[in-house]
Amino acid sequence: MQTESPPPSTPRHAKSASEVAVRLTKLSRERAWNVYTDIAWPEALSGERYCMAPELMSVWGTEYWDTLTEEQRLRLSLYECANFFSLTLQGERPLVAGLSDRLYSKRVTPEGTEYLHHFLDEENKHMVMFGMFLNRYVGKVYPEKKVALERTYAKGEEEVMFFCKALVVEELGDYYNIKMMNDARLEPIARELNDVHHRDESRHIAFGRLHLSELSAHWLEQWDDEVRTRVQTWLAQYLKASWADFYNPSMYRDAGLPDAFKLRTAVMAHPASALLRNTASAKLVRLFVDCGLLTEVPAL
Amino acid sequence: MTGFLLGFWPYEAATPMHDPQNIRAQLKSWLLEHASAAPPETFTDQLPILEVGLLNSLDIVEFVLFIEDLRGEEVDTDAIEPEVFTNIDSLWEAFFAPLAA
Numbered sequence A: 001m002q003t004e005s006p007p008p009s010t011p012r013h014a015k016s017a018s019e020v021a022v023r024l025t026k027l028s029r030e031r032a033w034n035v036y037t038d039i040a041w042p043e044a045l046s047g048e049r050y051c052m053a054p055e056l057m058s059v060w061g062t063e064y065w066d067t068l069t070e071e072q073r074l075r076l077s078l079y080e081c082a083n084f085f086s087l088t089l090q091g092e093r094p095l096v097a098g099l100s101d102r103l104y105s106k107r108v109t110p111e112g113t114e115y116l117h118h119f120l121d122e123e124n125k126h127m128v129m130f131g132m133f134l135n136r137y138v139g140k141v142y143p144e145k146k147v148a149l150e151r152t153y154a155k156g157e158e159e160v161m162f163f164c165k166a167l168v169v170e171e172l173g174d175y176y177n178i179k180m181m182n183d184a185r186l187e188p189i190a191r192e193l194n195d196v197h198h199r200d201e202s203r204h205i206a207f208g209r210l211h212l213s214e215l216s217a218h219w220l221e222q223w224d225d226e227v228r229t230r231v232q233t234w235l236a237q238y239l240k241a242s243w244a245d246f247y248n249p250s251m252y253r254d255a256g257l258p259d260a261f262k263l264r265t266a267v268m269a270h271p272a273s274a275l276l277r278n279t280a281s282a283k284l285v286r287l288f289v290d291c292g293l294l295t296e297v298p299a300l
Numbered sequence B: 001m002t003g004f005l006l007g008f009w010p011y012e013a014a015t016p017m018h019d020p021q022n023i024r025a026q027l028k029s030w031l032l033e034h035a036s037a038a039p040p041e042t043f044t045d046q047l048p049i050l051e052v053g054l055l056n057s058l059d060i061v062e063f064v065l066f067i068e069d070l071r072g073e074e075v076d077t078d079a080i081e082p083e084v085f086t087n088i089d090s091l092w093e094a095f096f097a098p099l100a101a
Helices: A017-030 A063-067 A070-102 A110-138 A157-180 A188-222 A225-244 A249-254 A260-269 A271-291 B020-034 B059-071 B088-100
Strands: none
Touching: A017 A110, A017 A188, A063 A260, A070 A110, A070 A157, A070 A188, A070 A249, A110 A188, A157 A188, A157 A225, A157 A271, A188 A271, A225 A271, A225 B059, A249 A260, A249 B059, A260 A271, A260 B059, B020 B059, B020 B088, B059 B088
């Protein structure tokens, strides 16, 4: 999707992000939906079903899970879901800002801009949707704890980082969405939101993967070793930091579990949670390694 | 605390806010343990922790959660400026001094 020619390593038969953007634009128009009218919001959650699939909950597979009553598990599942939806919403905020900034810029082709309009529209609707769930049933959106520090970038560095961040929030989220969108144990509204989100995200991911492949092929060749290593180091750390957000002490506190911070530390260190992180990240990490943005599979 | 949690956390339990030396020591201890940069020869309370690489933008979320645990209450990151992460003195002033007063 860059204005420059595709890198020589791109196979002749492979479609460019621009070509795929045309098809994705068509699909987005055919599958357009209304966030205000297409979702039937119940007055309240039943409280008898999970909001997060047990196998995806942070404490699943640990000894701590066994100590919880069913009532505690159900309550924790609401706050784990709230954290997941908050993380997605908070990740979509800078994504929307960045997509908007790229519209009609030289960083994207006209076909790309056309698709980014839909990408942006859909991301905005996701934020509305998750915000409605969180405000109705939880009473809040979990805030993010990030603090922006000023720094300088090499040419192309911020662009590559932006699309890496976009893929991380989308691919990790999509792993959860796919697992939960047909799970009959879940509150129907939680199931529905995962389903709705997945339908749009599958297109965003298709575009993002191709676009990032083209960007990385272009820029990795131009950067010197220092910049290349800096980006690779950052990406490994960013992935790890993104996973850490899934273990928010606030959700444990809200669920009434004691020693929230210690619980977080213990759960993150447990092999069962490492297994989930590695499994859920496998496809994404493979892409990053194939693109040369990671030199090896990072320890997550 | 359940048995599952025992032995996982190397830091002391919530520290009284009237003990600034203990708080400062725990902040330093966390930074030294988590930093990817080489530890400084001397870690004074004025050492610029961002400049020397003891803290980077991706560490900050973890560090804020640790500070919340020490404070016993959450931190509103929208309400703070990046300058509070300059050194141990600025961290104390921003996050702990108001609670100790």
